[in-house]
Amino acid sequence: MRPEACGFRLPVRTARLFARDFVASDFDAVHAYASDPDVTRFMFFAPRTPEETRAYLERMAAAARQEPRTVWELAVIRAADGRLIGGCDLTLEQPHEADLGFIFARDVWGHGYASEIARALVRAGFEALGVVRVFATCDVDNHASARVLERAGLRREARLDRHKFARDRWWTSFLYGLRRDDWLASRVVYRQATVGDVPEMARSRASDAAAGVADPRMAAYLHGRHDPQHARAPRAGFVAVERDRIVGYIAGHLTRRYDCDGELQYLFVAAECRRRGIASELLACLFGWFREQGASRICVDVLPENGVARAFYGRYGAITLNRGWLVFPEV
Numbered sequence: 001m002r003p004e005a006c007g008f009r010l011p012v013r014t015a016r017l018f019a020r021d022f023v024a025s026d027f028d029a030v031h032a033y034a035s036d037p038d039v040t041r042f043m044f045f046a047p048r049t050p051e052e053t054r055a056y057l058e059r060m061a062a063a064a065r066q067e068p069r070t071v072w073e074l075a076v077i078r079a080a081d082g083r084l085i086g087g088c089d090l091t092l093e094q095p096h097e098a099d100l101g102f103i104f105a106r107d108v109w110g111h112g113y114a115s116e117i118a119r120a121l122v123r124a125g126f127e128a129l130g131v132v133r134v135f136a137t138c139d140v141d142n143h144a145s146a147r148v149l150e151r152a153g154l155r156r157e158a159r160l161d162r163h164k165f166a167r168d169r170w171w172t173s174f175l176y177g178l179r180r181d182d183w184l185a186s187r188v189v190y191r192q193a194t195v196g197d198v199p200e201m202a203r204s205r206a207s208d209a210a211a212g213v214a215d216p217r218m219a220a221y222l223h224g225r226h227d228p229q230h231a232r233a234p235r236a237g238f239v240a241v242e243r244d245r246i247v248g249y250i251a252g253h254l255t256r257r258y259d260c261d262g263e264l265q266y267l268f269v270a271a272e273c274r275r276r277g278i279a280s281e282l283l284a285c286l287f288g289w290f291r292e293q294g295a296s297r298i299c300v301d302v303l304p305e306n307g308v309a310r311a312f313y314g315r316y317g318a319i320t321l322n323r324g325w326l327v328f329p330e331v
């Protein structure tokens, strides 16, 4: 392991999920997906019997105690309702290389949970475990999994013909990988916004004709000199930085508006950087700050015609409050 590797800090948190070690009482939720033939169709293991699920949980408990630890196979919990919806793992096959995997219950497919947790694990692999490469394999017919890996930044490196014999057949898989230097070069860093960032934040937005002009009050807002209606101090902003350039930002404050605790005031991602999960990471930063402030019900003002923003907020659980406003009932 690299010298800077400081180990994994659990839970791993994203905007909607957290990943923690399995515990014995997870049995029912784990067995529900691990015994489902739809879910295990592309896994090397067949639908599990109750005994096999129990043995699996025992193996995971032992792996969590291992010193030094080499397997981080974790339960994925949906924060909104506390439900265990799947599992994910980073396994150090060799000291410097982590194998990435995930599995989710059938009824939660299609919500982007796998991409969300895969991105977080890739980051944790490089930052916390200090690996030089994250890789994954998926069956050549498992298109959904391939898309998740690509969204997490992995690239298809090879086709492994009949490389594994399991469940009475040979498997042909794609090998996906991402090297640390490539990840570092394209990595987006998220940090708290400072007032000094405002001109660049405004410029990035002004360059996007479709998004409209920059809000001239943004600097005053971040300075605390401009208060939106019903605003309470404090407020926070975060920026996404890629190769020394601000490519997105988010800001919010505490509020008394609409019986809410917090309001999301600004969110923007540069047009050429969209659909890479940047707004999702920014939202996770701001939600984390809201949680620290004890704020859980968060509102946001969205133009009725801004279908993209509505789709984005909808993915993270926002519901309609009235014509112009959405609310996240609990972050």
Ligand SMILES: CC(C)(COP(=O)(O)OP(=O)(O)OC[C@H]1O[C@@H](n2cnc3c(N)ncnc32)[C@H](O)[C@@H]1OP(=O)(O)O)[C@@H](O)C(=O)NCCC(=O)NCCS
Pocket (backbone or CB within 6 Å): 112, 115, 151, 211, 267, 268, 269, 270, 273, 274, 275, 276, 277, 278, 279, 280, 281, 300, 301, 302, 303, 306, 308, 309, 311, 312, 313, 315
């Ligand atoms: C809304 C906005 C911030 C989203 O940023 P982004 O970085 O592209 O969002 P993400 O990549 O994190 O998207 C996460 C999910 O949101 C949904 N989503 C995002 N953009 C979408 C679009 N154009 N159409 C449908 N769904 C979309 C998808 O479910 C997406 O997941 P997927 O890519 O795995 O399918 C960005 O489009 C933007 O800056 N728009 C202009 C400014 C704006 O409208 N801000 C909001 C003001 S209230």
